Amino acid sequence: MSAPKGRLQGKNAIITGAAGGIGLETTILFAREGANILLADISEPALAKALAKVKEVVPTAGRLETIRCDVSKEADVQAMVESQDSWGGVDVIFNNAGIMHADDADAVDTPEKIWDLTQSINVKGVWFGCKHAVLSMRRNNKKTGSVINTASFVALMGAATPQLAYTASKGAVLAMTRELAIVHAREGFRFNSLCPGPLNTPLLQDWLGDDHAKRFRREVHFPSGRFGEAVEQAHAVVFLASDESSFVNGTDFVVDGGLSKVRFRWMMIFSHTMTALIRIHLSRHMSLPKARAPAAPQNLAH
Template sequence: MAPNGRLAGKNAVITGAGGGIGLETSILFAQEGASILMADISAVALEKAKAKVLQLVPDAVRVETKVCDVSKEADVQAAVEALDAWGGLDVIFNNAGIMHADDADAVSTPEHIWDLTQSINVKGVWFGCKHAVLALRRNGKARGSVVNTASVVALVGSATPQLAYTASKGAVLALTRELAIVHAREGFRFNSLCPAPLNTPLLQDWLGDDKEKRLRREVHFPSGRFGEAVEQAKAVVFLASDESSFVNGHDFVVDGGMTKAYVTPEGPAAPAPVNNALKDKLDS
Protein backbone atom coordinates (compact mmCIF):
# COMPACT_ATOMS: atom_id res chain seq x y z
CA MET A 1 0.00 0.00 0.00
CA ALA A 2 1.36 3.40 -0.98
CA PRO A 3 1.42 5.53 2.21
CA ASN A 4 0.90 8.64 0.11
CA GLY A 5 -1.18 6.98 -2.58
CA ARG A 6 -3.69 8.87 -4.65
CA LEU A 7 -6.55 7.34 -2.65
CA ALA A 8 -4.94 7.37 0.78
CA GLY A 9 -7.51 7.97 3.52
CA LYS A 10 -10.49 7.24 1.26
CA ASN A 11 -13.14 4.60 1.90
CA ALA A 12 -14.61 2.97 -1.19
CA VAL A 13 -17.32 0.53 -2.23
CA ILE A 14 -16.72 -1.38 -5.46
CA THR A 15 -19.60 -3.42 -6.86
CA GLY A 16 -19.08 -6.26 -9.29
CA ALA A 17 -15.73 -6.75 -7.55
CA GLY A 18 -15.61 -10.50 -8.08
CA GLY A 19 -13.88 -10.19 -11.44
CA GLY A 20 -13.11 -8.09 -14.48
CA ILE A 21 -12.96 -4.32 -14.05
CA GLY A 22 -14.20 -4.56 -10.47
CA LEU A 23 -11.38 -6.85 -9.38
CA GLU A 24 -8.67 -4.88 -11.19
CA THR A 25 -10.02 -1.67 -9.66
CA SER A 26 -9.98 -3.24 -6.21
CA ILE A 27 -6.31 -4.11 -6.64
CA LEU A 28 -5.37 -0.61 -7.76
CA PHE A 29 -7.49 1.06 -5.07
CA ALA A 30 -5.71 -1.03 -2.42
CA GLN A 31 -2.34 -0.15 -3.92
CA GLU A 32 -3.27 3.53 -3.85
CA GLY A 33 -4.09 3.45 -0.14
CA ALA A 34 -7.90 3.17 -0.08
CA SER A 35 -9.89 1.07 2.35
CA ILE A 36 -12.20 -1.00 0.17
CA LEU A 37 -15.41 -2.95 0.50
CA MET A 38 -15.65 -5.41 -2.37
CA ALA A 39 -19.27 -6.24 -3.21
CA ASP A 40 -20.54 -8.91 -5.57
CA ILE A 41 -23.51 -11.24 -5.92
CA SER A 42 -21.22 -14.29 -5.77
CA ALA A 43 -19.71 -15.14 -2.39
CA VAL A 44 -17.31 -17.60 -4.01
CA ALA A 45 -16.06 -15.04 -6.54
CA LEU A 46 -15.67 -12.47 -3.78
CA GLU A 47 -13.47 -14.65 -1.61
CA LYS A 48 -11.24 -15.53 -4.55
CA ALA A 49 -11.03 -11.88 -5.52
CA LYS A 50 -10.21 -10.77 -1.99
CA ALA A 51 -7.47 -13.39 -1.76
CA LYS A 52 -5.95 -12.06 -4.98
CA VAL A 53 -6.03 -8.47 -3.73
CA LEU A 54 -4.31 -9.42 -0.49
CA GLN A 55 -1.78 -11.54 -2.33
CA LEU A 56 -0.82 -8.60 -4.54
CA VAL A 57 -1.22 -5.92 -1.86
CA PRO A 58 -0.39 -7.66 1.44
CA ASP A 59 -0.13 -4.34 3.30
CA ALA A 60 -3.51 -3.04 2.13
CA VAL A 61 -5.17 -0.74 4.65
CA ARG A 62 -8.46 -2.64 4.75
CA VAL A 63 -10.13 -5.10 2.41
CA GLU A 64 -13.55 -6.47 3.28
CA THR A 65 -16.27 -8.17 1.27
CA LYS A 66 -20.04 -8.16 1.24
CA VAL A 67 -22.42 -10.26 -0.84
CA CYS A 68 -24.66 -7.80 -2.66
CA ASP A 69 -27.39 -8.09 -5.28
CA VAL A 70 -27.45 -4.54 -6.65
CA SER A 71 -31.00 -4.97 -7.93
CA LYS A 72 -32.09 -5.06 -4.26
CA GLU A 73 -31.94 -1.70 -2.54
CA ALA A 74 -31.48 -3.20 0.91
CA ASP A 75 -28.29 -4.94 -0.24
CA VAL A 76 -26.81 -1.76 -1.71
CA GLN A 77 -27.80 0.26 1.33
CA ALA A 78 -26.15 -2.26 3.66
CA ALA A 79 -22.93 -2.19 1.66
CA VAL A 80 -22.70 1.60 1.71
CA GLU A 81 -23.71 1.95 5.35
CA ALA A 82 -21.07 -0.59 6.38
CA LEU A 83 -18.52 2.15 5.71
CA ASP A 84 -20.04 4.44 8.35
CA ALA A 85 -17.96 2.54 10.88
CA TRP A 86 -14.84 3.42 8.88
CA GLY A 87 -15.57 7.14 8.88
CA GLY A 88 -17.98 7.15 5.98
CA LEU A 89 -17.96 6.52 2.26
CA ASP A 90 -15.80 8.70 0.01
CA VAL A 91 -15.99 6.79 -3.28
CA ILE A 92 -18.39 4.34 -4.85
CA PHE A 93 -17.75 2.53 -8.12
CA ASN A 94 -21.11 1.29 -9.37
CA ASN A 95 -19.69 -1.33 -11.68
CA ALA A 96 -21.91 -4.42 -11.34
CA GLY A 97 -23.78 -5.28 -14.50
CA ILE A 98 -24.84 -8.03 -16.87
CA MET A 99 -24.89 -8.64 -20.62
CA HIS A 100 -27.14 -11.66 -21.08
CA ALA A 101 -26.57 -14.21 -23.84
CA ASP A 102 -30.26 -13.96 -24.82
CA ASP A 103 -30.07 -10.18 -25.26
CA ALA A 104 -30.61 -9.48 -28.96
CA ASP A 105 -32.63 -7.06 -31.07
CA ALA A 106 -36.07 -5.51 -30.55
CA VAL A 107 -37.81 -8.53 -32.01
CA SER A 108 -35.83 -11.33 -30.38
CA THR A 109 -35.05 -10.12 -26.86
CA PRO A 110 -37.35 -11.79 -24.30
CA GLU A 111 -39.16 -9.40 -21.99
CA HIS A 112 -37.76 -11.04 -18.88
CA ILE A 113 -34.21 -10.49 -20.18
CA TRP A 114 -35.02 -6.82 -20.79
CA ASP A 115 -36.41 -6.45 -17.26
CA LEU A 116 -33.49 -8.32 -15.67
CA THR A 117 -30.94 -6.18 -17.49
CA GLN A 118 -32.59 -2.88 -16.54
CA SER A 119 -33.01 -4.01 -12.95
CA ILE A 120 -29.30 -4.68 -12.50
CA ASN A 121 -27.66 -2.22 -14.89
CA VAL A 122 -29.89 0.79 -14.26
CA LYS A 123 -31.73 0.35 -10.98
CA GLY A 124 -28.57 -1.01 -9.36
CA VAL A 125 -26.66 2.12 -10.35
CA TRP A 126 -29.49 4.33 -9.11
CA PHE A 127 -29.45 2.58 -5.73
CA GLY A 128 -25.69 3.04 -5.50
CA CYS A 129 -25.92 6.73 -6.33
CA LYS A 130 -28.83 7.29 -3.96
CA HIS A 131 -27.16 5.72 -0.96
CA ALA A 132 -23.82 7.31 -1.78
CA VAL A 133 -25.44 10.76 -1.57
CA LEU A 134 -27.17 9.87 1.69
CA ALA A 135 -23.92 8.53 3.16
CA LEU A 136 -21.85 11.54 2.07
CA ARG A 137 -24.40 13.86 3.67
CA ARG A 138 -24.77 11.73 6.78
CA ASN A 139 -21.04 11.70 7.40
CA GLY A 140 -20.54 15.39 6.65
CA LYS A 141 -18.33 14.85 3.63
CA ALA A 142 -17.40 17.99 1.72
CA ARG A 143 -16.63 15.97 -1.38
CA GLY A 144 -17.18 12.55 -2.84
CA SER A 145 -16.74 10.70 -6.11
CA VAL A 146 -19.25 8.40 -7.79
CA VAL A 147 -18.15 6.45 -10.86
CA ASN A 148 -20.74 4.50 -12.85
CA THR A 149 -19.89 1.92 -15.48
CA ALA A 150 -21.60 2.65 -18.78
CA SER A 151 -20.26 1.58 -22.19
CA VAL A 152 -19.28 2.91 -25.60
CA VAL A 153 -22.48 1.31 -26.92
CA ALA A 154 -24.31 4.13 -25.13
CA LEU A 155 -22.53 6.51 -27.52
CA VAL A 156 -22.46 4.56 -30.80
CA GLY A 157 -24.55 1.75 -32.21
CA SER A 158 -23.51 -1.78 -31.35
CA ALA A 159 -22.18 -3.95 -34.16
CA THR A 160 -24.00 -6.93 -32.69
CA PRO A 161 -27.57 -6.50 -31.36
CA GLN A 162 -27.77 -6.32 -27.56
CA LEU A 163 -30.66 -3.93 -27.16
CA ALA A 164 -31.39 -4.32 -23.45
CA TYR A 165 -27.74 -3.80 -22.56
CA THR A 166 -27.34 -0.83 -24.90
CA ALA A 167 -30.49 0.84 -23.56
CA SER A 168 -29.39 0.27 -19.97
CA LYS A 169 -26.02 1.90 -20.55
CA GLY A 170 -27.63 4.88 -22.24
CA ALA A 171 -29.73 5.28 -19.11
CA VAL A 172 -26.59 5.22 -16.96
CA LEU A 173 -25.11 8.11 -18.94
CA ALA A 174 -28.27 10.20 -18.60
CA LEU A 175 -28.64 9.42 -14.91
CA THR A 176 -25.00 10.26 -14.22
CA ARG A 177 -25.09 13.59 -16.05
CA GLU A 178 -28.16 14.76 -14.19
CA LEU A 179 -26.82 13.78 -10.78
CA ALA A 180 -23.54 15.55 -11.57
CA ILE A 181 -25.42 18.81 -12.00
CA VAL A 182 -27.83 18.34 -9.11
CA HIS A 183 -25.11 17.61 -6.55
CA ALA A 184 -22.21 19.71 -7.87
CA ARG A 185 -22.64 22.44 -5.23
CA GLU A 186 -22.41 19.79 -2.51
CA GLY A 187 -18.99 18.76 -3.79
CA PHE A 188 -20.17 15.36 -5.01
CA ARG A 189 -18.92 14.37 -8.46
CA PHE A 190 -20.57 11.85 -10.78
CA ASN A 191 -18.81 10.47 -13.85
CA SER A 192 -19.43 7.56 -16.21
CA LEU A 193 -16.78 5.15 -17.37
CA CYS A 194 -17.39 4.13 -21.00
CA PRO A 195 -15.31 1.05 -21.78
CA ALA A 196 -14.97 -0.53 -25.17
CA PRO A 197 -15.51 -4.31 -25.30
CA LEU A 198 -12.90 -5.84 -23.04
CA ASN A 199 -11.14 -9.12 -22.65
CA THR A 200 -13.23 -10.06 -19.59
CA PRO A 201 -15.18 -13.20 -18.67
CA LEU A 202 -18.44 -11.25 -19.19
CA LEU A 203 -17.68 -10.55 -22.84
CA GLN A 204 -16.03 -13.89 -23.56
CA ASP A 205 -19.03 -15.77 -22.16
CA TRP A 206 -21.34 -13.65 -24.30
CA LEU A 207 -19.29 -14.15 -27.47
CA GLY A 208 -18.81 -17.86 -26.85
CA ASP A 209 -17.61 -19.74 -29.93
CA ASP A 210 -19.39 -17.43 -32.37
CA LYS A 211 -16.48 -16.40 -34.61
CA GLU A 212 -18.60 -14.06 -36.70
CA LYS A 213 -19.84 -12.20 -33.61
CA ARG A 214 -16.26 -11.94 -32.33
CA LEU A 215 -14.96 -10.59 -35.67
CA ARG A 216 -17.72 -7.98 -35.77
CA ARG A 217 -16.29 -6.66 -32.51
CA GLU A 218 -12.54 -6.96 -33.03
CA VAL A 219 -12.53 -5.34 -36.47
CA HIS A 220 -13.63 -1.99 -35.02
CA PHE A 221 -10.49 -1.57 -32.92
CA PRO A 222 -7.69 0.40 -34.59
CA SER A 223 -5.24 -1.63 -32.49
CA GLY A 224 -6.87 -4.91 -33.52
CA ARG A 225 -7.40 -6.05 -29.94
CA PHE A 226 -9.88 -5.86 -27.10
CA GLY A 227 -9.00 -3.66 -24.15
CA GLU A 228 -7.93 -5.09 -20.80
CA ALA A 229 -9.79 -4.58 -17.54
CA VAL A 230 -6.76 -3.06 -15.83
CA GLU A 231 -6.72 -0.29 -18.44
CA GLN A 232 -10.22 0.67 -17.32
CA ALA A 233 -9.29 0.38 -13.65
CA LYS A 234 -6.56 2.97 -14.08
CA ALA A 235 -9.17 5.41 -15.37
CA VAL A 236 -11.38 4.69 -12.35
CA VAL A 237 -8.49 5.50 -10.00
CA PHE A 238 -8.16 8.88 -11.69
CA LEU A 239 -11.89 9.61 -11.47
CA ALA A 240 -11.98 8.55 -7.82
CA SER A 241 -8.97 10.61 -6.84
CA ASP A 242 -8.64 14.31 -6.13
CA GLU A 243 -6.62 14.59 -9.35
CA SER A 244 -9.96 14.72 -11.17
CA SER A 245 -11.46 17.34 -8.84
CA PHE A 246 -12.79 19.40 -11.78
CA VAL A 247 -14.06 16.44 -13.80
CA ASN A 248 -17.81 16.12 -13.34
CA GLY A 249 -20.67 14.80 -15.46
CA HIS A 250 -18.22 13.37 -17.97
CA ASP A 251 -18.65 10.37 -20.26
CA PHE A 252 -15.10 9.12 -19.70
CA VAL A 253 -14.34 7.04 -22.79
CA VAL A 254 -11.55 4.44 -22.63
CA ASP A 255 -11.85 2.60 -25.93
CA GLY A 256 -8.51 2.48 -27.73
CA GLY A 257 -9.84 4.89 -30.34
CA MET A 258 -12.80 2.69 -31.27
CA THR A 259 -15.39 5.47 -31.34
CA LYS A 260 -13.07 7.75 -33.35
CA ALA A 261 -12.28 5.24 -36.07
CA TYR A 262 -14.01 4.47 -39.34
CA VAL A 263 -13.49 0.74 -39.79
CA THR A 264 -15.40 -1.75 -41.91
CA PRO A 265 -15.36 -5.54 -41.67
CA GLU A 266 -12.67 -7.33 -43.64
CA GLY A 267 -13.53 -9.09 -46.87
CA PRO A 268 -15.11 -8.03 -50.16
CA ALA A 269 -18.03 -5.68 -49.85
CA ALA A 270 -21.24 -6.35 -51.75
CA PRO A 271 -21.61 -3.89 -54.65
CA ALA A 272 -24.06 -1.11 -53.95
CA PRO A 273 -27.10 -0.93 -56.22
CA VAL A 274 -26.78 1.71 -58.91
CA ASN A 275 -29.13 4.68 -58.63
CA ASN A 276 -29.34 5.49 -62.36
CA ALA A 277 -31.44 8.62 -61.86
CA LEU A 278 -28.91 10.09 -59.43
CA LYS A 279 -25.98 9.02 -61.65
CA ASP A 280 -27.52 10.77 -64.66
CA LYS A 281 -28.08 13.92 -62.61
CA LEU A 282 -24.48 13.98 -61.35
CA ASP A 283 -23.07 13.33 -64.82
CA SER A 284 -25.06 16.11 -66.41
Protein backbone atom coordinates in the same frame (compact mmCIF):
# COMPACT_ATOMS: atom_id res chain seq x y z
CA MET B 1 11.84 9.28 4.90
CA SER B 2 8.20 8.29 5.12
CA ALA B 3 6.67 6.31 2.27
CA PRO B 4 4.84 8.42 -0.32
CA LYS B 5 1.09 8.53 0.10
CA GLY B 6 -1.09 6.83 -2.45
CA ARG B 7 -3.48 8.74 -4.68
CA LEU B 8 -6.45 7.37 -2.71
CA GLN B 9 -4.80 7.36 0.70
CA GLY B 10 -7.39 7.30 3.48
CA LYS B 11 -10.41 7.26 1.17
CA ASN B 12 -13.21 4.80 1.90
CA ALA B 13 -14.32 3.09 -1.30
CA ILE B 14 -17.05 0.68 -2.32
CA ILE B 15 -16.69 -1.38 -5.50
CA THR B 16 -19.63 -3.44 -6.75
CA GLY B 17 -19.05 -6.30 -9.14
CA ALA B 18 -15.68 -6.58 -7.40
CA ALA B 19 -15.20 -10.33 -7.80
CA GLY B 20 -13.82 -10.21 -11.33
CA GLY B 21 -12.99 -8.24 -14.46
CA ILE B 22 -12.90 -4.47 -14.17
CA GLY B 23 -14.10 -4.63 -10.57
CA LEU B 24 -11.27 -6.87 -9.38
CA GLU B 25 -8.59 -4.96 -11.31
CA THR B 26 -9.91 -1.71 -9.85
CA THR B 27 -9.85 -3.17 -6.34
CA ILE B 28 -6.19 -4.11 -6.77
CA LEU B 29 -5.24 -0.63 -7.97
CA PHE B 30 -7.29 1.06 -5.24
CA ALA B 31 -5.48 -1.07 -2.65
CA ARG B 32 -2.11 -0.04 -4.06
CA GLU B 33 -3.16 3.60 -3.85
CA GLY B 34 -4.04 3.37 -0.16
CA ALA B 35 -7.84 3.17 -0.17
CA ASN B 36 -9.93 1.30 2.38
CA ILE B 37 -12.13 -0.95 0.25
CA LEU B 38 -15.42 -2.75 0.62
CA LEU B 39 -15.69 -5.40 -2.10
CA ALA B 40 -19.29 -6.17 -3.04
CA ASP B 41 -20.64 -8.88 -5.30
CA ILE B 42 -23.59 -11.26 -5.47
CA SER B 43 -21.37 -14.37 -5.21
CA GLU B 44 -19.78 -14.99 -1.82
CA PRO B 45 -17.39 -17.72 -3.08
CA ALA B 46 -16.21 -15.40 -5.86
CA LEU B 47 -15.74 -12.61 -3.32
CA ALA B 48 -13.60 -14.86 -1.14
CA LYS B 49 -11.35 -15.67 -4.11
CA ALA B 50 -11.13 -12.00 -5.07
CA LEU B 51 -10.19 -10.97 -1.54
CA ALA B 52 -7.45 -13.61 -1.42
CA LYS B 53 -6.15 -12.40 -4.77
CA VAL B 54 -5.99 -8.77 -3.66
CA LYS B 55 -4.16 -9.68 -0.46
CA GLU B 56 -1.70 -11.79 -2.44
CA VAL B 57 -0.99 -9.10 -5.03
CA VAL B 58 -1.01 -6.17 -2.58
CA PRO B 59 0.33 -7.49 0.74
CA THR B 60 0.53 -3.93 2.08
CA ALA B 61 -3.17 -3.29 1.41
CA GLY B 62 -5.09 -1.39 4.05
CA ARG B 63 -8.57 -2.22 5.22
CA LEU B 64 -10.33 -4.78 3.02
CA GLU B 65 -13.77 -6.24 3.65
CA THR B 66 -16.38 -8.05 1.58
CA ILE B 67 -20.16 -8.01 1.53
CA ARG B 68 -22.69 -9.94 -0.49
CA CYS B 69 -24.97 -7.53 -2.30
CA ASP B 70 -27.73 -7.91 -4.88
CA VAL B 71 -27.71 -4.38 -6.29
CA SER B 72 -31.25 -4.77 -7.64
CA LYS B 73 -32.48 -4.84 -4.03
CA GLU B 74 -32.38 -1.47 -2.29
CA ALA B 75 -32.15 -3.01 1.18
CA ASP B 76 -28.93 -4.77 0.15
CA VAL B 77 -27.42 -1.59 -1.28
CA GLN B 78 -28.45 0.47 1.74
CA ALA B 79 -26.86 -2.05 4.12
CA MET B 80 -23.71 -2.12 1.99
CA VAL B 81 -23.26 1.66 2.05
CA GLU B 82 -24.27 2.15 5.68
CA SER B 83 -21.71 -0.46 6.74
CA GLN B 84 -19.07 2.14 5.93
CA ASP B 85 -20.39 4.60 8.50
CA SER B 86 -18.12 2.89 11.02
CA TRP B 87 -15.21 3.79 8.72
CA GLY B 88 -16.28 7.43 8.53
CA GLY B 89 -18.60 7.16 5.54
CA VAL B 90 -18.08 6.56 1.84
CA ASP B 91 -15.76 8.81 -0.18
CA VAL B 92 -15.84 6.84 -3.44
CA ILE B 93 -18.31 4.38 -4.90
CA PHE B 94 -17.77 2.51 -8.15
CA ASN B 95 -21.16 1.23 -9.30
CA ASN B 96 -19.78 -1.45 -11.57
CA ALA B 97 -22.08 -4.45 -11.14
CA GLY B 98 -24.09 -5.30 -14.25
CA ILE B 99 -25.22 -8.04 -16.60
CA MET B 100 -25.52 -8.70 -20.33
CA HIS B 101 -27.85 -11.68 -20.61
CA ALA B 102 -27.36 -14.35 -23.28
CA ASP B 103 -31.05 -14.03 -24.26
CA ASP B 104 -30.79 -10.27 -24.82
CA ALA B 105 -31.66 -9.65 -28.48
CA ASP B 106 -33.47 -7.08 -30.63
CA ALA B 107 -36.81 -5.27 -30.32
CA VAL B 108 -38.73 -8.36 -31.39
CA ASP B 109 -36.89 -11.22 -29.73
CA THR B 110 -35.83 -9.84 -26.34
CA PRO B 111 -38.02 -11.49 -23.67
CA GLU B 112 -39.72 -9.03 -21.34
CA LYS B 113 -38.31 -10.80 -18.29
CA ILE B 114 -34.78 -10.31 -19.66
CA TRP B 115 -35.50 -6.64 -20.32
CA ASP B 116 -36.80 -6.17 -16.76
CA LEU B 117 -33.92 -8.10 -15.19
CA THR B 118 -31.33 -6.09 -17.11
CA GLN B 119 -32.87 -2.73 -16.20
CA SER B 120 -33.27 -3.81 -12.58
CA ILE B 121 -29.57 -4.57 -12.17
CA ASN B 122 -27.92 -2.18 -14.62
CA VAL B 123 -30.09 0.89 -14.02
CA LYS B 124 -31.90 0.53 -10.72
CA GLY B 125 -28.79 -0.93 -9.12
CA VAL B 126 -26.76 2.12 -10.15
CA TRP B 127 -29.50 4.45 -8.93
CA PHE B 128 -29.59 2.73 -5.53
CA GLY B 129 -25.80 3.02 -5.28
CA CYS B 130 -25.88 6.72 -6.14
CA LYS B 131 -28.78 7.42 -3.78
CA HIS B 132 -27.24 5.82 -0.72
CA ALA B 133 -23.76 7.16 -1.48
CA VAL B 134 -25.17 10.70 -1.44
CA LEU B 135 -27.00 10.01 1.82
CA SER B 136 -23.79 8.63 3.35
CA MET B 137 -21.73 11.61 2.22
CA ARG B 138 -24.27 14.01 3.69
CA ARG B 139 -24.61 11.99 6.89
CA ASN B 140 -20.85 12.00 7.39
CA ASN B 141 -20.40 15.66 6.42
CA LYS B 142 -18.26 14.95 3.37
CA LYS B 143 -17.14 18.03 1.46
CA THR B 144 -16.14 16.00 -1.58
CA GLY B 145 -17.06 12.63 -3.02
CA SER B 146 -16.71 10.69 -6.26
CA VAL B 147 -19.27 8.38 -7.84
CA ILE B 148 -18.23 6.39 -10.92
CA ASN B 149 -20.88 4.44 -12.83
CA THR B 150 -20.04 1.81 -15.43
CA ALA B 151 -21.81 2.46 -18.72
CA SER B 152 -20.49 1.29 -22.12
CA PHE B 153 -19.33 2.62 -25.45
CA VAL B 154 -22.44 0.99 -26.99
CA ALA B 155 -24.53 3.63 -25.22
CA LEU B 156 -22.81 6.19 -27.43
CA MET B 157 -22.91 4.43 -30.80
CA GLY B 158 -25.08 1.30 -30.58
CA ALA B 159 -24.00 -2.33 -30.76
CA ALA B 160 -23.07 -4.27 -33.88
CA THR B 161 -24.96 -7.30 -32.57
CA PRO B 162 -28.45 -7.06 -31.01
CA GLN B 163 -28.35 -6.54 -27.24
CA LEU B 164 -31.16 -4.05 -26.85
CA ALA B 165 -31.80 -4.32 -23.11
CA TYR B 166 -28.11 -3.92 -22.30
CA THR B 167 -27.57 -0.99 -24.65
CA ALA B 168 -30.69 0.79 -23.39
CA SER B 169 -29.65 0.24 -19.78
CA LYS B 170 -26.23 1.76 -20.38
CA GLY B 171 -27.80 4.74 -22.14
CA ALA B 172 -29.91 5.24 -19.02
CA VAL B 173 -26.76 5.16 -16.88
CA LEU B 174 -25.24 7.95 -18.98
CA ALA B 175 -28.33 10.14 -18.69
CA MET B 176 -28.72 9.52 -14.96
CA THR B 177 -25.06 10.23 -14.26
CA ARG B 178 -25.13 13.52 -16.16
CA GLU B 179 -28.15 14.75 -14.23
CA LEU B 180 -26.77 13.72 -10.84
CA ALA B 181 -23.51 15.48 -11.69
CA ILE B 182 -25.38 18.74 -12.14
CA VAL B 183 -27.73 18.32 -9.19
CA HIS B 184 -25.03 17.53 -6.63
CA ALA B 185 -22.10 19.60 -7.95
CA ARG B 186 -22.53 22.35 -5.34
CA GLU B 187 -22.29 19.72 -2.59
CA GLY B 188 -18.86 18.68 -3.88
CA PHE B 189 -20.06 15.29 -5.10
CA ARG B 190 -18.86 14.35 -8.58
CA PHE B 191 -20.54 11.82 -10.88
CA ASN B 192 -18.86 10.37 -13.96
CA SER B 193 -19.56 7.45 -16.28
CA LEU B 194 -16.95 4.96 -17.40
CA CYS B 195 -17.59 3.81 -20.99
CA PRO B 196 -15.44 0.72 -21.66
CA GLY B 197 -14.92 -0.69 -25.12
CA PRO B 198 -14.83 -4.47 -25.78
CA LEU B 199 -12.41 -6.19 -23.42
CA ASN B 200 -10.10 -9.15 -23.66
CA THR B 201 -11.55 -11.77 -21.32
CA PRO B 202 -10.96 -15.52 -20.96
CA LEU B 203 -14.51 -16.10 -22.19
CA LEU B 204 -13.83 -14.05 -25.32
CA GLN B 205 -10.56 -15.84 -26.05
CA ASP B 206 -12.23 -19.24 -25.66
CA TRP B 207 -14.95 -18.12 -28.08
CA LEU B 208 -12.46 -16.83 -30.66
CA GLY B 209 -10.18 -19.85 -30.29
CA ASP B 210 -7.87 -20.46 -33.24
CA ASP B 211 -10.32 -19.04 -35.77
CA HIS B 212 -8.08 -16.34 -37.24
CA ALA B 213 -10.77 -15.12 -39.63
CA LYS B 214 -13.25 -14.61 -36.79
CA ARG B 215 -10.61 -12.82 -34.74
CA PHE B 216 -9.65 -10.56 -37.65
CA ARG B 217 -13.28 -9.60 -38.32
CA ARG B 218 -13.45 -8.17 -34.83
CA GLU B 219 -9.96 -6.79 -34.28
CA VAL B 220 -9.92 -4.98 -37.64
CA HIS B 221 -12.38 -2.42 -36.23
CA PHE B 222 -9.94 -1.34 -33.51
CA PRO B 223 -7.51 1.43 -34.49
CA SER B 224 -4.97 -0.27 -32.21
CA GLY B 225 -5.74 -3.72 -33.64
CA ARG B 226 -6.54 -5.29 -30.26
CA PHE B 227 -9.15 -5.60 -27.53
CA GLY B 228 -8.80 -3.61 -24.33
CA GLU B 229 -7.70 -5.02 -20.99
CA ALA B 230 -9.67 -4.71 -17.76
CA VAL B 231 -6.72 -3.10 -15.99
CA GLU B 232 -6.78 -0.26 -18.52
CA GLN B 233 -10.31 0.53 -17.40
CA ALA B 234 -9.21 0.31 -13.77
CA HIS B 235 -6.55 2.98 -14.28
CA ALA B 236 -9.26 5.33 -15.54
CA VAL B 237 -11.38 4.61 -12.45
CA VAL B 238 -8.44 5.44 -10.16
CA PHE B 239 -8.13 8.82 -11.87
CA LEU B 240 -11.85 9.54 -11.55
CA ALA B 241 -11.80 8.51 -7.89
CA SER B 242 -8.77 10.60 -7.01
CA ASP B 243 -8.47 14.31 -6.29
CA GLU B 244 -6.56 14.64 -9.58
CA SER B 245 -9.96 14.69 -11.30
CA SER B 246 -11.47 17.28 -8.94
CA PHE B 247 -12.78 19.36 -11.89
CA VAL B 248 -14.00 16.36 -13.90
CA ASN B 249 -17.75 16.02 -13.49
CA GLY B 250 -20.59 14.71 -15.64
CA THR B 251 -18.30 13.15 -18.23
CA ASP B 252 -18.76 10.09 -20.41
CA PHE B 253 -15.22 8.82 -19.81
CA VAL B 254 -14.60 6.65 -22.87
CA VAL B 255 -11.81 4.06 -22.71
CA ASP B 256 -12.19 2.12 -25.96
CA GLY B 257 -8.94 2.51 -27.86
CA GLY B 258 -10.60 4.95 -30.26
CA LEU B 259 -13.21 2.44 -31.44
CA SER B 260 -16.14 4.84 -31.02
CA LYS B 261 -14.37 7.37 -33.26
CA VAL B 262 -13.85 4.94 -36.13
CA ARG B 263 -17.49 5.19 -37.16
CA PHE B 264 -17.31 8.97 -37.28
CA ARG B 265 -14.04 8.82 -39.22
CA TRP B 266 -15.57 6.61 -41.90
CA MET B 267 -18.69 8.75 -41.97
CA MET B 268 -16.50 11.80 -42.64
CA ILE B 269 -14.60 9.97 -45.39
CA PHE B 270 -17.89 8.83 -46.93
CA SER B 271 -19.31 12.36 -46.68
CA HIS B 272 -16.26 13.94 -48.29
CA THR B 273 -16.22 11.30 -51.04
CA MET B 274 -19.90 11.82 -51.83
CA THR B 275 -19.43 15.59 -51.91
CA ALA B 276 -16.58 15.22 -54.38
CA LEU B 277 -18.61 12.85 -56.59
CA ILE B 278 -21.59 15.22 -56.59
CA ARG B 279 -19.36 18.11 -57.63
CA ILE B 280 -17.90 16.04 -60.47
CA HIS B 281 -21.39 15.03 -61.58
CA LEU B 282 -22.63 18.61 -61.54
CA SER B 283 -19.61 19.89 -63.42
CA ARG B 284 -20.23 17.34 -66.18
CA HIS B 285 -24.00 17.65 -66.52
CA MET B 286 -24.78 21.22 -65.59
CA SER B 287 -23.67 24.58 -66.91
CA LEU B 288 -22.12 26.20 -63.90
CA PRO B 289 -21.47 29.96 -63.86
CA LYS B 290 -17.86 30.89 -64.34
CA ALA B 291 -16.14 32.48 -61.42
CA ARG B 292 -15.77 36.21 -61.86
CA ALA B 293 -12.39 37.87 -61.55
CA PRO B 294 -11.96 39.74 -58.29
CA ALA B 295 -12.69 43.45 -58.42
CA ALA B 296 -9.81 45.89 -58.33
CA PRO B 297 -9.02 46.99 -54.79
CA GLN B 298 -10.39 50.35 -53.78
CA ASN B 299 -8.46 53.03 -51.94
CA LEU B 300 -10.15 53.16 -48.57
CA ALA B 301 -7.77 55.68 -47.05
CA HIS B 302 -9.45 58.75 -45.53
